[in-house]
Amino acid sequence: MYEQELAATAKAMVAPGKGILAADESYSTANKRFQKLGIPTTAEMRQAYREMLFTTPGIGEFFSGVILFDETIRQSTRDGRPFTKVLQDAGIIPGIKLDAGAKPLAKAPGELVTEGLDGLRDRIAEYYKMGARFAKWRAVITIGDGIPSHRCIDTNAHALARYAALCQEGGLTPIVEPEVLMDGNHTLERSYAVHHDVLKAVFDALYVQGVEPDQMVLKPSMVISGIDCPQQASIEEVAQWTVKCLRERVPAAVPGCAFLSGGQSDELATAHLNAMNRLFKDELPWALTFSYGRALQQAAMQTWRGQDATVAAAQKELYHRAKLNSAASLGQYQPDMEKVAA
Numbered sequence: 001m002y003e004q005e006l007a008a009t010a011k012a013m014v015a016p017g018k019g020i021l022a023a024d025e026s027y028s029t030a031n032k033r034f035q036k037l038g039i040p041t042t043a044e045m046r047q048a049y050r051e052m053l054f055t056t057p058g059i060g061e062f063f064s065g066v067i068l069f070d071e072t073i074r075q076s077t078r079d080g081r082p083f084t085k086v087l088q089d090a091g092i093i094p095g096i097k098l099d100a101g102a103k104p105l106a107k108a109p110g111e112l113v114t115e116g117l118d119g120l121r122d123r124i125a126e127y128y129k130m131g132a133r134f135a136k137w138r139a140v141i142t143i144g145d146g147i148p149s150h151r152c153i154d155t156n157a158h159a160l161a162r163y164a165a166l167c168q169e170g171g172l173t174p175i176v177e178p179e180v181l182m183d184g185n186h187t188l189e190r191s192y193a194v195h196h197d198v199l200k201a202v203f204d205a206l207y208v209q210g211v212e213p214d215q216m217v218l219k220p221s222m223v224i225s226g227i228d229c230p231q232q233a234s235i236e237e238v239a240q241w242t243v244k245c246l247r248e249r250v251p252a253a254v255p256g257c258a259f260l261s262g263g264q265s266d267e268l269a270t271a272h273l274n275a276m277n278r279l280f281k282d283e284l285p286w287a288l289t290f291s292y293g294r295a296l297q298q299a300a301m302q303t304w305r306g307q308d309a310t311v312a313a314a315q316k317e318l319y320h321r322a323k324l325n326s327a328a329s330l331g332q333y334q335p336d337m338e339k340v341a342a
């Protein structure tokens, strides 16, 4: 009954020049990032941080959606405006992280499976009422000696597909996020081979569960050399191999792929996205854009550091990064834009 709404939301999420801000860090992830900068790990500081992000003037030009965490979707600005309303007023669609995190997969050392399916139908109904119109579930695939196993890939693909089907049933457009980690010393070619297997398993599982491809957004990792690989692929190679893999595995009916940044530097995440669009944009059936967490927030969080006095400067950082990624989603980013003040 939600088909048209789901498809319209998916299209809006990847509209030209727009991408998604992933601000759905769990308690432990948000606290870890705060601790590194000496910011107190309290609910008040997490609220203040998200208020700084969401009230940044003008971000609706570049963000189609923001992914929220359960704590955040229930919070408001200090002057009492619910965050969902702040985003909607800026023309931004609120989304919600639905997974409960990646846990060790039984009898599979070093591998993870994402949990959170129990009670999901009821949680979806509650978030829909609160204003969420899309959702996210992140599966994590690790590359290492003899891994990923088929069991790990298939189990995660199955969970992603069951989550996505429940989302479509309940009116939330699912972001399907199979992240292949860049940790390790694997080559670009190995990353490509693993991405290929993972995306095949994910789209097979989505088909089995009756998930409509035009009513979802894929959130892939980029095909990239492992961070400890002595030979790091160039920006153009990453663009070529990532696009080759997506072309081989992602149905044309999917409206867009919104990449995660996965631990890349801010500049590199932007440059990779830009190269893909600069080289291939006109030949691709889907949009390629960003759904970054760290690569959008790092600079802003470092400038903010928990101080009221730094809010405006931190917002400038976020605005600037968002603008550069918007340019990259159109293939119009130039490295010298990094220097221009926001």
Ligand code: 13P
Residues within 6 Å of the ligand: 022, 138, 177, 260, 261, 262, 263, 291, 292, 293, 294, 295
């Ligand atoms: P990063 O861009 O920091 O990888 O985060 C994106 C995200 O939403 C991970 O689930």
